[in-house]
Amino acid sequence: MWVAMAAVVAWLGGYAVLCALRPFGPCRRCRGTGEIERFRKTRTCPRCRGKKLRLRLGRRAHNSWRRTHAAGSR
Numbered sequence: 038m039w040v041a042m043a044a045v046v047a048w049l050g051g052y053a054v055l056c057a058l059r060p061f062g063p064c065r066r067c068r069g070t071g072e073i074e075r076f077r078k079t080r081t082c083p084r085c086r087g088k089k090l091r092l093r094l095g096r097r098a099h100n101s102w103r104r105t106h107a108a109g110s111r
């Protein structure tokens with residue numbers, strides 16, 4: 038049980054460092070290509086709009102929390 042908890046804590050810490058160092062990760066929808074195939078036609082990926090990169094979930098959560106905190110405190 039303790040080993041599993043230590044693994045989760047280590048994973049969270051590593052993910053936090055990853056979010057701090059590299060806030061952008063490759064788009065999962067198009068796998069970093071910027072284009073997806075739909076109806077046998079190549080289209081710009083709607084999720085990243087061809088930018089190939091997406092803000093990581095942890096970083097998005099951090100940004101929204103910071104925005105909320107900044108708006109609520111003076």
Ligand SMILES: [Zn+2]
Pocket residue numbers: 064065066067068069070071072082083084085086087089090
């Ligand atoms: Zn994409």
